[in-house]
Each structure stands twice: as C-alpha cells, then as structure tokens.
Amino acid sequence: MTRTPLETTPLAEIVRRDFRAGAILDRYHLDFCCGGALSLADACQQRGVKVEEIVTDIESLTDSSYEAPGDDPVALIAHIVDTHHSYVRQSLPEILDHLSTVVAAHESRHPELAFIESQFSKVAKDLLQHLVKEEQVLFPYIESLADAIDHKGPRPPDMFGTVQNPIRMMEIEHQEAGDRMVAIRELSHNYTPPADACNTYRLVMEELQAFERDLHRHVDLENNVLFPKTLELEEKAERLSRGLKSEF
Numbered sequence: 001m002t003r004t005p006l007e008t009t010p011l012a013e014i015v016r017r018d019f020r021a022g023a024i025l026d027r028y029h030l031d032f033c034c035g036g037a038l039s040l041a042d043a044c045q046q047r048g049v050k051v052e053e054i055v056t057d058i059e060s061l062t063d064s065s066y067e068a069p070g071d072d073p074v075a076l077i078a079h080i081v082d083t084h085h086s087y088v089r090q091s092l093p094e095i096l097d098h099l100s101t102v103v104a105a106h107e108s109r110h111p112e113l114a115f116i117e118s119q120f121s122k123v124a125k126d127l128l129q130h131l132v133k134e135e136q137v138l139f140p141y142i143e144s145l146a147d148a149i150d151h152k153g154p155r156p157p158d159m160f161g162t163v164q165n166p167i168r169m170m171e172i173e174h175q176e177a178g179d180r181m182v183a184i185r186e187l188s189h190n191y192t193p194p195a196d197a198c199n200t201y202r203l204v205m206e207e208l209q210a211f212e213r214d215l216h217r218h219v220d221l222e223n224n225v226l227f228p229k230t231l232e233l234e235e236k237a238e239r240l241s242r243g244l245k246s247e248f
Contacts, residue, residue: 006055011043012036012224014058022220024057026213029190032220034178073229074146076221077139084218085131091211092124098204106201110194112187119180130173138166145233155237163234167227174219181212
C-alpha cells in the first residue's frame with residue numbers, strides 16, 4: 001500500500017510546519033520531541049494506533065488559525081523562559097506535594113505510586129538544574145551570537161569549542177526527562193485514576209498529564225526550532241569573524 005507524504009514525514013517536521021499538530025500527536029501519545037525523528041507511520045505502528053485517523057485530523061487543520069513560530073532566536077528564548085521554564089518552576093512543587101499526599105494515602109493498595117513519585121522526583125531535580133544551565137550559560141551565549149551577527153562584530157568567546165557540545169548535552173537531558181515521563185504514563189495507565197481514587201489522586205494524574213504535554217512542546221521548541229537556528233547562527237558568526245580577520 002502506498003503511503004501518503006504525511007505518513008512518511010518525521011513527527012518533528014509535522015509539528016514544525018504547523019504547531020497545532022502537536023496537540024493532535026499528544027492526543028495519541030506520539031512523542032514528537034525526543035522521538036521526533038520517527039515518521040508518522042512508524043510512530044503509529046509502535047503505539048498501535050491507526051495512522052489514517054491522525055492523517056485525517058492533521059489535514060483538517062485550516063490556515064485560518066495558523067501561526068508559525070518566530071524566526072528570531074532571542075524572542076524564542078524569551079518565550080521558552082517566560083512560558084515553559086516558568087511553568088516547570090511553578091508546577092513542580094505542587095505536583096510533588098500532591099504526589100506525596102497520594103502515596104501516603106494509597107500506596108498500600110497501589111504500590112506503583114511509590115515508583116511514580118520516585119521517577120517524578122528525579123525529573124524535578126534534573127529539570128531544575130537543566131533550566132539553570134540553559135538560562136545562565138547556553139541561552140546567553142545564543143543571544144551573544146545573535147548580537148554579534150546583528151552588529152557585524154566578532155564571534156563571542158566560548159568555552160564549548162562549538163555550541164553543538166552543550167546542545168547535545170541538553171538534548172540528552174531532554175531525552176532522559178521524556179523517558180521518565182513515558183514510564184510514569186505507562187505505569188499510571190495513561191494517567192487514569194483507579195476507581196477508589198480520592199480527589200487529590202485524580203488531580204495529580206491530571207497535573208502529570210499536563211506536565212508531560214507541556215514538556216513535549218517545550219522540548220520540541222528547543223530541539224527542533226531553537227537549536228537548529230543556533231547552529232545556523234554559529235556558522236554565520238564564524239564566517240563573519242573570518243571576514244573581519246581578513247581585513248587586517
């Protein structure tokens with residue numbers, strides 16, 4: 001059977017073309033951030049969902065509400081920090097507090113809760129450190145690259161050798177957080193509270209699902225939009241620096 005072009009397109013590219021497709025892929029639990037290199041057809045096969053349904057949903061998107069991500073990396077960084085980094089810092093303590101309450105009340109009947117709490121505690125600890133590294137090291141350097149190009153100045157000094165090195169580390173940390181959230185989702189049966197769940201149990205399942213959904217969008221913006229733009233900036237800055245040196 002011949003596949004449509006959309007079926008053979010990587011998940012990350014589908015979302016890059018139209019960010020609204022991310023919500024559709026989320027609905028079917030298709031990971032377009034860390035698993036974004038998979039084609040739609042291959043991802044559907046792995047998850048056991050019908051690719052035709054997703055193709056129909058994506059193709060039904062109209063141009064009327066489409067808004068492409070901005071091309072300005074500095075503005076994109078501001079959006080990531082103000083929207084996604086702020087969300088992480090605000091939601092983590094609330095989710096951890098609710099998980100602690102639920103584990104204390106329900107662990108005897110639902111022992112998987114202890115593992116869920118342990119995994120999410122690791123996500124919280126690692127992500128908070130991750131945000132600091134981005135905000136204090138990587139993002140300022142990207143902004144310096146953009147400024148050097150805008151003002152036709154020399155490439156800013158760095159300790160990386162190439163910006164690909166810290167980007168690769170950030171991508172590894174994204175993958176680790178994503179893998180832990182997948183484990184939590186699977187163990188919680190797609191964040192479905194059991195019949196005997198209290199209100200806090202139901203709430204924390206909704207919070208975990210929302211957290212994973214935001215993480216997908218957060219990682220997609222960095223891995224598939226900001227980081228490729230950053231590599232382009234580095235190449236432009238390097239060419240500009242060589243041109244400036246040749247003048248002397």
